[in-house]
Amino acid sequence: MQSLASLLSSRVEAAAGIDPEMRPATKPQFGHFQSNVALRLAKSEGRPPREVAASLVERIDVADLCEPLEIAGPGFINFRIRPEVLARAASDLLADPHTGIDQAETPARIVIDYSSPNVAKQMHVGHLRTTIIGDCFNRVLTATGNTVIPQNHIGDWGRQFGMLIEQALDEELDLDGLDLAGAEELYKRANARLKADEGFADRARARVVALQAGDEETRAIWQRLIDVSKVGFNEAYDRLGVLLTDADIAGESSYNDLLEGVCEDLEARGIAKMDDGALVVFVDGFDAPAILRNSHGGYGYDVTDVAAQKYRVDDLHADRMIYVTDARQHHHFELVFAVARKAGYVPDTVSTEHVGYGMVLGADGRPFSTREGTAAYLIDLLDAAEEHTTRPVALAAIKYADLSNQLQKDYVFDPERMTATSGDTGPYLQYAHARASRILRNAADQGIAWDQVTALTEPVEQALALQLSRYGEIVAGVAADLQPHKLCTYLFELASTMSVFYEQCPVLKSDGEVRTSRLALCATTRKVLASGLGLLGIEAPDQM
Numbered sequence: 001m002q003s004l005a006s007l008l009s010s011r012v013e014a015a016a017g018i019d020p021e022m023r024p025a026t027k028p029q030f031g032h033f034q035s036n037v038a039l040r041l042a043k044s045e046g047r048p049p050r051e052v053a054a055s056l057v058e059r060i061d062v063a064d065l066c067e068p069l070e071i072a073g074p075g076f077i078n079f080r081i082r083p084e085v086l087a088r089a090a091s092d093l094l095a096d097p098h099t100g101i102d103q104a105e106t107p108a109r110i111v112i113d114y115s116s117p118n119v120a121k122q123m124h125v126g127h128l129r130t131t132i133i134g135d136c137f138n139r140v141l142t143a144t145g146n147t148v149i150p151q152n153h154i155g156d157w158g159r160q161f162g163m164l165i166e167q168a169l170d171e172e173l174d175l176d177g178l179d180l181a182g183a184e185e186l187y188k189r190a191n192a193r194l195k196a197d198e199g200f201a202d203r204a205r206a207r208v209v210a211l212q213a214g215d216e217e218t219r220a221i222w223q224r225l226i227d228v229s230k231v232g233f234n235e236a237y238d239r240l241g242v243l244l245t246d247a248d249i250a251g252e253s254s255y256n257d258l259l260e261g262v263c264e265d266l267e268a269r270g271i272a273k274m275d276d277g278a279l280v281v282f283v284d285g286f287d288a289p290a291i292l293r294n295s296h297g298g299y300g301y302d303v304t305d306v307a308a309q310k311y312r313v314d315d316l317h318a319d320r321m322i323y324v325t326d327a328r329q330h331h332h333f334e335l336v337f338a339v340a341r342k343a344g345y346v347p348d349t350v351s352t353e354h355v356g357y358g359m360v361l362g363a364d365g366r367p368f369s370t371r372e373g374t375a376a377y378l379i380d381l382l383d384a385a386e387e388h389t390t391r392p393v394a395l396a397a398i399k400y401a402d403l404s405n406q407l408q409k410d411y412v413f414d415p416e417r418m419t420a421t422s423g424d425t426g427p428y429l430q431y432a433h434a435r436a437s438r439i440l441r442n443a444a445d446q447g448i449a450w451d452q453v454t455a456l457t458e459p460v461e462q463a464l465a466l467q468l469s470r471y472g473e474i475v476a477g478v479a480a481d482l483q484p485h486k487l488c489t490y491l492f493e494l495a496s497t498m499s500v501f502y503e504q505c506p507v508l509k510s511d512g513e514v515r516t517s518r519l520a521l522c523a524t525t526r527k528v529l530a531s532g533l534g535l536l537g538i539e540a541p542d543q544m
């Protein structure tokens with residue numbers, strides 16, 4: 001649903017021929033919006049601004065939206081939206097099952113590669129961010145009428161399995177009793193031994209070959225490590241309340257059978273070539289090539305991501321592919337995107353986007369992951385936030401902190417600030433939602449019904465309706481730009497306007513139509529807050 005602001009702007013542009021650069025009016029007596037379009041046109045046409053403004057006012061076709069236009073000062077045009085238009089916009093939103101979010105005419109098939117933890121390692125702080133951000137994209141792109149295909153590209157393949165399996169066999173490890181934390185301990189022991197014990201290193205290498213060759217015992221242990229890891233990942237997903245399920249897992253190993261074919265194809269077409277014993281692809285603008293096969297004949301991260309793109313286009317029929325990882329992997333993705341394009345695996349009609357995020361910092365401003373003595377596990381952060389509040393509020397705090405800044409920026413994990421119910425926090429938005437719910441509950445208890453927004457006389461009521469009418473556009477913007485902080489900012493402003501509204505406009509203590517209209521305005525605000533929080537993956541409790 002188009003906002004009143006942009007509807008108005010496009011009408012003015014139709015008359016003026018240039019972007020009217022509508023600005024919110026600075027004072028209620030100037031109406032709702034002001035434009036300096038006449039001043040700018042006057043300059044280029046060499047005519048007096050007020051004269052230009054007068055002739056524009058004649059031609060601007062907004063009688064259905066605005067009170068008669070006013071010319072102010074040197075030639076500003078003031079626009080005051082008619083109260084019944086504002087009221088109707090709010091009522092439409094209240095009635096709309098999609099809460100003003102436009103649905104894609106033809107749903108796009110959107111692959112989102114996110115979370116993607118590594119087997120035999122507990123999810124760390126970085127995985128917290130990709131999981132939360134990817135979950136938000138999933139919700140936003142689904143809400144805009146697309147088909148989202150999450151791909152959890154777990155690290156379930158590679159050389160590390162040689163040492164893991166070899167170590168497990170040496171220790172006669174009880175695989176049935178193993179869990180993810182235990183697998184991580186095994187990883188540490190194997191890793192330590194690898195550095196110290198030459199013979200072990202050789203056996204680990206041989207074990208990788210056995211794994212690739214499909215040796216039964218080796219495969220069984222490998223599978224067991226994956227299974228216990230999945231249990232651990234799912235515990236984290238449950239606790240985070242994200243949408244991922246086992247059906248979304250497509251780990252690195254699932255591309256094994258494609259790798260040789262990709263190499264042969266690219267070599268045959270002259271796109272890949274041998275360089276120092278490795279098969280590589282050079283791409284213009286990149287210093288180093290992508291490595292398809294190393295000089296030992298092994299396949300790695302690059303070629304897997306080339307094959308994964310091919311699969312996502314050919315088999316998943318993706319129209320758009322989004323990858324959410326730590327910003328440090330940006331170069332890797334730019335490179336493998338370029339290779340897949342050069343190969344023709346990803347046609348021009350399919351977009352590829354890497355969304356990189358910054359680090360989570362401790363209170364000392366240093367990355368969690370390098371702090372000695374402090375574990376950087378995702379679960380520990382949840383525990384830290386829960387020391388200050390209940391689980392739903394702690395989750396709101398973490399998710400909002402994660403999504404409310406530009407994603408590329410680092411942010412400081414400060415549980416006390418994040419869980420505060422005032423200020424720009426997730427709990428503040430939950431609180432605003434609970435407050436609106438309480439008013440509506442009290443009204444219902446007193447047998448007072450509401451239906452539509454009708455009377456909007458106070459400036460703050462009008463401001464609230466105007467703000468509500470922007471919701472659909474804000475969500476469409478996030479779906480396009482993948483910048484959730486814009487939704488966060490919007491919701492924070494909405495909640496702030498709502499609290500001014502409560503201060504200035506009695507709801508239950510007013511009467512008649514004013515009361516029903518104000519209740520309907522509360523209901524609309526509550527609905528938009530619930531919808532917006534839902535898109536951020538945050539629960540909207542009715543009571544707090």
Ligand code: ARG
Pocket residue numbers: 113115116117118153154155305308323325
């Ligand atoms: N497993 C990797 C990590 O933990 C992330 C994988 C991201 N996805 C991909 N298609 N490469 O850093």
